[in-house]
Amino acid sequence: MRQHESVRGSWGSSVLAILRKDWQSELRTRYAISALLMFVITTISIILFSLGSEGAPAEVLSGMLWVVIFFAAMSGLSRTFVMEEERGTAMTLQLLAPPSAVYFGKLLFNLVLIAGVNLLTVALYSLFINGFIIKTASIFIITITLGSIGFAAAATIIAAIIARASTKGTLYPVLSFPILLPLLLTVINATRLAAEGAFFEEAYGEFQILISYIVVVIATSFIVFDFVWKD
Amino acid sequence: MDLALAAKNLKKLFNWRVIFRDISFDVPQGKTLLITGRNGSGKSTLVKIISGVLAPTSGSVSISGVAARKGDGRHDVLGLVSPYLQMYDEFSASENVQFALAIRGLKPDGGRVDELLNRVGLYERRNDAVRTYSSGMKQRVKYAFALAHRPPVLLLDEPMSNLDAEGISIVRDIMSRQRNEGILVVATNDLTDIDHYDLRVDLNAAT
Amino acid sequence: MGARILLGVWLTIVVILGLSLPMVAQPQQWYDLPIIPGLEEKARIIFFHVPTAWLSVVAFISSMIYGIRYLRRRNPEDDIKSASAAGLGFLFCFLATVTGAIWAKFSWGTYWNWDPRQTSIFVLLLIYGAYFALRSAVEVEEKKAALSAVYAIIAAVTMPFFMFIMPRILASLHPEPILNTQGKVHMNITMLVVFLSSLAGFTGLYYWMWRLQVRMRLIELSDAQKLGEHSRG
Numbered sequence: 001m002r003q004h005e006s007v008r009g010s011w012g013s014s015v016l017a018i019l020r021k022d023w024q025s026e027l028r029t030r031y032a033i034s035a036l037l038m039f040v041i042t043t044i045s046i047i048l049f050s051l052g053s054e055g056a057p058a059e060v061l062s063g064m065l066w067v068v069i070f071f072a073a074m075s076g077l078s079r080t081f082v083m084e085e086e087r088g089t090a091m092t093l094q095l096l097a098p099p100s101a102v103y104f105g106k107l108l109f110n111l112v113l114i115a116g117v118n119l120l121t122v123a124l125y126s127l128f129i130n131g132f133i134i135k136t137a138s139i140f141i142i143t144i145t146l147g148s149i150g151f152a153a154a155a156t157i158i159a160a161i162i163a164r165a166s167t168k169g170t171l172y173p174v175l176s177f178p179i180l181l182p183l184l185l186t187v188i189n190a191t192r193l194a195a196e197g198a199f200f201e202e203a204y205g206e207f208q209i210l211i212s213y214i215v216v217v218i219a220t221s222f223i224v225f226d227f228v229w230k231d
Numbered sequence: 232m233d234l235a236l237a238a239k240n241l242k243k244l245f246n247w248r249v250i251f252r253d254i255s256f257d258v259p260q261g262k263t264l265l266i267t268g269r270n271g272s273g274k275s276t277l278v279k280i281i282s283g284v285l286a287p288t289s290g291s292v293s294i295s296g297v298a299a300r301k302g303d304g305r306h307d308v309l310g311l312v313s314p315y316l317q318m319y320d321e322f323s324a325s326e327n328v329q330f331a332l333a334i335r336g337l338k339p340d341g342g343r344v345d346e347l348l349n350r351v352g353l354y355e356r357r358n359d360a361v362r363t364y365s366s367g368m369k370q371r372v373k374y375a376f377a378l379a380h381r382p383p384v385l386l387l388d389e390p391m392s393n394l395d396a397e398g399i400s401i402v403r404d405i406m407s408r409q410r411n412e413g414i415l416v417v418a419t420n421d422l423t424d425i426d427h428y429d430l431r432v433d434l435n436a437a438t
Numbered sequence: 439m440g441a442r443i444l445l446g447v448w449l450t451i452v453v454i455l456g457l458s459l460p461m462v463a464q465p466q467q468w469y470d471l472p473i474i475p476g477l478e479e480k481a482r483i484i485f486f487h488v489p490t491a492w493l494s495v496v497a498f499i500s501s502m503i504y505g506i507r508y509l510r511r512r513n514p515e516d517d518i519k520s521a522s523a524a525g526l527g528f529l530f531c532f533l534a535t536v537t538g539a540i541w542a543k544f545s546w547g548t549y550w551n552w553d554p555r556q557t558s559i560f561v562l563l564l565i566y567g568a569y570f571a572l573r574s575a576v577e578v579e580e581k582k583a584a585l586s587a588v589y590a591i592i593a594a595v596t597m598p599f600f601m602f603i604m605p606r607i608l609a610s611l612h613p614e615p616i617l618n619t620q621g622k623v624h625m626n627i628t629m630l631v632v633f634l635s636s637l638a639g640f641t642g643l644y645y646w647m648w649r650l651q652v653r654m655r656l657i658e659l660s661d662a663q664k665l666g667e668h669s670r671g
Binding site: 179231 | 564567575577581587589591593600
């Protein structure tokens with residue numbers, strides 16, 4: 001009688017396997033990427049048309065940048081969970097991996113997605129929109145980085161929640177907005193500081209808030225994810 | 232400790248209706264458990280509970296005799312074939328089976344993947360997307376997927392669905408090998424699916 | 439039975455006193471209320487606005503705690519208590535937002551100001567709305583209960599950030615309020631007594647309404663369970 005091999009796979013490889021699977025699937029079907037791309041291009045075009053040749057004050061432009069990013073996140077970040085439910089592979093994942101690995105793998109996937117979207121948005125914004133000039137680049141870079149991580153963190157756990165509901169489309173922004181609002185207010189403020197040419201130290205308060213937000217949301221998500229994912 | 236699959240007083244309610252109650256069994260190594268019941272009696276629900284995907288309303292399931300990962304652990308010691316378990320159909324059979332290995336932290340093993348796909352008769356079509364497969368072929372991929380990590384416990388829900396004569400004989404072979412090497416659980420209405428069993432749970436009488 | 443009558447009488451007295459005690463510039467009699475410059479008679483709204491805001495927060499925390507209990511023990515009664523608290527909280531939050539806007543109009547000239555308190559109560563309203571949108575989008579009872587509990591926890595965990603964020607944003611963006619700069623009300627002893635009594639009375643009202651709803655839903659639940667246990671699965 002054969003001895004039973006014990007499978008001692010590491011949690012980290014599970015996470016990476018899930019990330020790779022989501023990424024390869026995305027490359028083949030290109031659902032999220034094309035939706036996000038079209039969204040960003042269309043929205044920035046609309047902004048350009050409505051501003052005309054005038055431009056707008058730095059405060060307004062800072063706010064609008066993050067509005068674009070928020071709605072881009074809403075159109076693309078739920079896919080990683082919703083797709084599994086829609087095609088019936090959620091149960092496959094439940095069978096194959098511990099919930100924490102599923103959460104973390106999909107968090108990383110969303111992070112890659114939103115990072116790409118944000119880079120594109122910032123690039124287009126800087127190139128085409130008059131009046132959007134960043135005087136303190138260091139603040140801006142940190143803000144975009146921390147903001148992306150924060151967006152990914154909140155958007156992923158909410159995506160997991162709505163994937164289990166029936167009317168997924170409109171529910172996602174409704175649930176996400178109150179949760180993302182602290183993050184939004186902080187990054188908008190920090191972006192404004194960067195545009196005004198504030199000293200790096202002046203944004204410390206914002207950075208502290210961003211980092212705590214990220215830590216709190218991810219830690220809480222780890223704890224509650226089991227209840228969302230398992231029946 | 233020897234390999235064993237045990238359940239104690241399993242009860243399941245769904246929207247307050249009792250699906251089944253007082254289900255208990257103890258399956259030692261080398262034995263086969265048969266689960267029967269008419270349509271809607273909860274066979275697939277019971278299989279899901281055994282596999283750890285669904286939680287019972289009360290009662291417990293345990294698998295002893297194998298070291299598993301910390302935490303729930305059933306991922307590593309169970310294989311499941313079920314009409315409810317879907318493959319990733321934009322990927323090929325090869326890639327699906329590779330994923331079954333990689334997600335459990337096992338090294339990618341092209342040789343083993345090929346061997347499994349050969350065993351279920353899908354070697355020629357192994358690099359085509361599962362989306363292009365017939366339903367019988369999809370059922371066969373599920374077997375390769377379930378066996379990738381050599382699970383001590385194999386759960387089969389409706390084992391012969393969509394299979395032609397060749398598929399049926401492949402599955403019978405898998406079933407007898409599993410009987411020798413571990414524990415086999417089969418849920419079905421069609422008693423010709425299985426030629427031998429040691430324990431039986433009949434859900435027709437369980438509410 | 440007696441408690442309910444007492445509650446009703448208490449609240450009636452509070453409302454009457456709140457609306458009718460005279461407001462004079464130099465309070466001398468024990469029943470006089472001070473005039474707050476800029477607000478005068480309209481200051482009476484404090485007796486009603488603050489309790490509703492207080493209750494919307496109490497209800498939210500209560501909903502979250504029962505939600506956590508549900509996740510631990512999977513007892514449907516906990517979910518009923520959680521949802522009932524949220525329902526009442528939603529109602530009181532709506533009242534708080536409206537009465538707050540009215541007070542803002544009196545103090546600062548406009549109905550909406552995006553000052554910390556108005557923004558916070560509005561966000562709480564959004565959270566309540568999202569909570570119920572989520573509940574109505576899930577059909578399976580057990581799932582509905584688990585998901586709403588999780589959302590309540592996530593919302594509760596991110597809300598405190600507003601306390602740190604609002605001062606930073608405020609410092610940069612907003613004009614000084616026109617009248618009654620601090621929004622604070624200096625209360626003399628009579629006012630304080632009426633205010634605290636109102637707070638207590640409304641809390642009692644909330645508790646009574648909550649218990650009533652919970653009891654009603656518990657009956658519905660046990661009916662459904664009895665029906666389910668008898669039918670074959």
